Amino acid sequence: MGEGEAKAxxxxxxxxxxxxxxxxxxxxxxxxxxxxxxxxxxCAAIFTILVLLGIIALILxxxxxxxxxxxxxxxxxxxxxxxxxxxLITTSVQFSVLARNPNRRVSIHYDKLSMYVTxxxxxxxxxxxxxxxxxxHKSTVVIAxxxxxxxxxxxxxxxxxxxxxxxxxxxxxxVVVVGKLRWKAGAIKTGRYGFYATCDVxxxxxxxxxxxxxxxxxxxxxxxx
Numbered sequence: 001m002g003e004g005e006a007k008a009x010x011x012x013x014x015x016x017x018x019x020x021x022x023x024x025x026x027x028x029x030x031x032x033x034x035x036x037x038x039x040x041x042x043c044a045a046i047f048t049i050l051v052l053l054g055i056i057a058l059i060l061x062x063x064x065x066x067x068x069x070x071x072x073x074x075x076x077x078x079x080x081x082x083x084x085x086x087x088l089i090t091t092s093v094q095f096s097v098l099a100r101n102p103n104r105r106v107s108i109h110y111d112k113l114s115m116y117v118t119x120x121x122x123x124x125x126x127x128x129x130x131x132x133x134x135x136x137h138k139s140t141v142v143i144a145x146x147x148x149x150x151x152x153x154x155x156x157x158x159x160x161x162x163x164x165x166x167x168x169x170x171x172x173x174x175v176v177v178v179g180k181l182r183w184k185a186g187a188i189k190t191g192r193y194g195f196y197a198t199c200d201v202x203x204x205x206x207x208x209x210x211x212x213x214x215x216x217x218x219x220x221x222x223x224x225x
Contacts, residue, residue, distance in 0.1 A: 049142075064181040066190070069108055069135065070100045071221035073110035073175060073199045077212045080148065081205070087159035091124050092148035093117060095175045095201065097221070099143060106185045108135045110195065113125070113179035115146055122158050125149060130179070169206050170216065175199040180225065197221045 034109045075096035095117070101108045113130035116123055125147035135141060177197040183190045188193040199221035204214045 020158075024049065037182060038070075066106045066108075067102045068223050068225050069181070069195075070102055070198075071177065071197050071199060072098045073201050073219035073221070074098045074142070074214065075144070075212070076201060076203055076215060078205060078209050079146075079205070079211065081224075082130075083154075083159045083162055084151075087154055087156060088151045089154045089158070089162070090123050090148075090150045091117070091152065092146060094144055096142050096144040097175065097177065097199065098140055099133070099135060100140045101138060101225045102129045103209075104137055106183045107137060107180055108183060109189075110134070110179055110181045111192075113177065113195075115143070115145060115147065115175065115177050118176060118187070120158050120161050122154055124152060124154065124173075126152070127178075149219070156178075165207065166207055169204060171203050171205045173201050173203065175201060188223075193225050195223075195225055197202075197223045 010139065073095055077094040078086075078092075079094070080090055080092035084090070097115075110133040113133065114127040115130060116127040117125040124150050128145055128147055130143065133141065133143075160169070175198070177195075177199075179195045180192040181195045182192050199219050201219045202216040204216055
């Protein structure tokens, strides 16, 4: 074999050697990179949908953003409020509570409502269950049940405080309304939220009072949801 033929054979052998870019490892990497394209597209589509849903939810919240209900005591009546030994209290009272829905596009639905009265942080009427209540857009309703019971045990501080307040002619009571509520906008309803309202009421009261008694100050309730 001549020197020229040997060089030609060497060049031919060099051309038949696989290049680094065509090794099995490189084929595997290229195939892996090619397979990631659809996965990335799916993830990007899901992310875009979630972002759009978040934006829509934010817009709806800003439009229909529900406000808490507003409660005000607008009237009061005391039919019975007496202390007897050991001490026990007998009560029969009525507070007219005006409930208002301040929302223009959202209604409020109440359930599991109850109302009671406290004096010096002690309950003096048993909680009274109230029927479910619905307040439409910008609507109001008056809740005015008669509350009370006979022979409720109280502390000496409550008994002495009530006698002192009767002598002075002014008594402070707290009306409490508790329950659950949810907001509704069209076909969309929120979950149930705990509802707790407290109304401090200053009353003109003495031993001869029987029936309607005057309120001495506005009584806007504090509402927590």
